Amino acid sequence: IRCAVSIEKETPETERPETFLREVDGGRNGAASSPSESSVRARFERMIREAQDRVCEAIEAVDGGGKFKEDVWSRPGGGGGISRVLQDGAVWEKAGVNVSVVYGVMPPEAYRAAKGAAFDPKPGPVPFFAAGISSVLHPQNPFAPTLHFNYRYFETDAPKDAPGAPRQWWFGGGTDFTPSYIFEEDVKHFHSVQKNACDKFDPSFYPRFKKWCDDYFYIKHRGERRGLGGIFFDDLNDYDQEMLLAFATECANCVIPAYIPIIEKRKDMPFTEKHKAWQQLRRGRYVEFNLVYDRGTTFGLKTGGRIESILVSLPLTARWEYDHKPEEGSEEWKLLDACINPKEWL
C-alpha cells in the first residue's frame, strides 16, 4: 500500500508534450531562457527522447512491416512517459522502446532496489527524480539476437525539512545482447562498438563495465548469464557530471551501429523448429532474469510504475522444458557454455 501511493497513477495523453519536466525544472511553462532549461535533468530528457526517435525509425526501416504503437502518459504532479511497442513485425516479434520521467517518493526498500544493497539510506521515504530510456528488442529469427539497452539518470531531492542537505545524483545503464546462437563476428562487432564508445571517455570503462555486465546479468539459480554481455554500470557519480552525461549520450548513440548490422545479416537466415525451440528456451531464461533479478523491473514493480511499460521487456513467447540439456559440443551447448563462462571477445 505504501508502494502504491508512492507514485501517482498515470493518465493517458493524446499528444506528446515537449517535456515531462516540472516547470521548476525547465518544464513547459518555465521560462525557456531560464538557466534550468540547460539543467542535467532537461538535457538528459532531450537526449533520451531523441534516442527513442532514432532507434524506432531504424527499427521500422529494417522491419519493413511492423509499426510502433505509441502510448503517452503523464502524472498529475509532473513526469510521464512515452511507450512505443512494435509487435508481430516481420523482423521483430516484440520491440519496446520507452522513455519515462518520474517524480516520486521511494519507499526505503525501493530505494535499496534502485541503489543496490550496498547503499542503505536512513529509513523514511525518499523524494526522487528519475529519467531513462529502456528498450528490449526481441527478433523473430533464432539467429538474430535480442538487444537490451537502458540509460537512466537519478536525483534525490533535498528533503523538505533539511533544505541544505546535499542532493545526490547518479547515472546508470548499459547495452547488452542476447543471442541464442554464437556468430563470433557478431559478438566481436557488438563488443568492439561498446569498447570504442567507452575508450573515448576512459580506458578503464570498457573492461570495468564489461565485467559489471557479466556480473549483473547473472541468473544465480541457474549459474549462467542471460546472454553474451556488453556494458553495464550503475550508481555512477564519481566522475564529472558533464562527462557522464556525454558518455551516456555516446552509448545511446551507439545502439544502432552496434545492433542493426547484425540484424541485417541474420534476419533472413533459414532455420528449423529445433533452432526456434532453443530460442524459446533462452527467452524463458530472459523472463527468469527479468522477473527475479533485474533491478529496473523489481524497482518498477515495487514503486507501482506503469506495468505494461515495465513488462514490455518480456518476450512475446517463451518456453520451459524440464531438465533440458544441450548435447555437448552442439551449437546450443556452445552458447550455454559462453553464458556460464563469460569470455573476453576482443
Add this chain to the structure above:
Amino acid sequence: IRCAVSIEKETPETERPETFLREVDGGRNGAASSPSESSVRARFERMIREAQDRVCEAIEAVDGGGKFKEDVWSRPGGGGGISRVLQDGAVWEKAGVNVSVVYGVMPPEAYRAAKGAAFDPKPGPVPFFAAGISSVLHPQNPFAPTLHFNYRYFETDAPKDAPGAPRQWWFGGGTDFTPSYIFEEDVKHFHSVQKNACDKFDPSFYPRFKKWCDDYFYIKHRGERRGLGGIFFDDLNDYDQEMLLAFATECANCVIPAYIPIIEKRKDMPFTEKHKAWQQLRRGRYVEFNLVYDRGTTFGLKTGGRIESILVSLPLTARWEYDHKPEEGSEEWKLLDACINPKEWL
C-alpha cells in the same frame, strides 16, 4: 554464497529409496520398530509418496499417451526427492509431481520467505526439516484448467547450543486451480470438493482458507489473482498436530476427485487460435506470480534447491502481449473479472 552452501548439492540416484529420512528420524537403517518410525516426519513422507503415486497414475490413465519421467536424487547428509514430469502428453502439456525431503540450514532471509514477513527470527542460520509434495498440471486444451497443489510439513531443529529450546513445526499447503475460461459448474465442483474436505475438520477452515488462497495468489503489480482459487494455508500450528496431519492427508486425497472429472469434460473440446492465445497470456501471468511472489519458488531459489524441480511449475509455453485488454463482456473478460474480484462460488 551463504545460500549456496545452506543445502548440500543433490546427487542423482538410480533407485527410489524406501525413505529419505535420516536414520535418527526412522530412516532406512533405523530400527523399523523404533518409535521414530511413526514420527510425524515419517508419516508425512509416506503420505506424500503415496499421493505422488496415485496422482501420477491417474494423470497417465487420462492422458493416454504421455508417461512420467522420474528423477530421484538425494543429498549426502540425508534427504532427497523424486521428481516426476510428463511433458508433451496428449492431454497435458506439462505435468510435474514432486516430493522432497530436505534437511537444511536456512539463511535468515530464506526463513523469512518460508515463514512470511510476520515472523522475524533471531539472526543466524536456522537448521530445519521440510517435506512436501508439490505439483502443477498444465493441460493442452485452453478450456481445461491448470491445477496446482502443494502440501508441506516443516520443523526447525532445536539449536545445538540450546538443546532445550522448543522445536517448532508447522503445516502449509493448498489446492488451487487456474482456468483460462470459466465453466461455472467446474468452479462449483472444484470448490465444493475443497469445502467438503475442510468441513470434515473444522467449519471455519473452508471460508478461512478460501480467502487465504484468494489473498495469496495475488499478482500485486497486476491487481489480479492468477486463477480462481481454492484453498491455501500456511504456518498452521495452532491446532492439534495429528488433526493437521489428517487434514493435509485428506486434502491430498481430494486432488483426483476435484480435478480429473473437470479434465474429462474439457480435454477434447474444440478450440480456436484465439482461445489458445488467451490461455498463453494467462500462462504468462502464472509465470509472473511464480517467479515474483510464490514463497515456495523464492524459498527454493534462495536455498539452492534443485532448480529443475522448483521451476517445473512453469508452463511449457507462455506469452506476453503488450497492453492486452479483453473486450468487455467477452468470455476472456469474465475470467479476468473473476481474477480481479474474487467470488464466492458456493
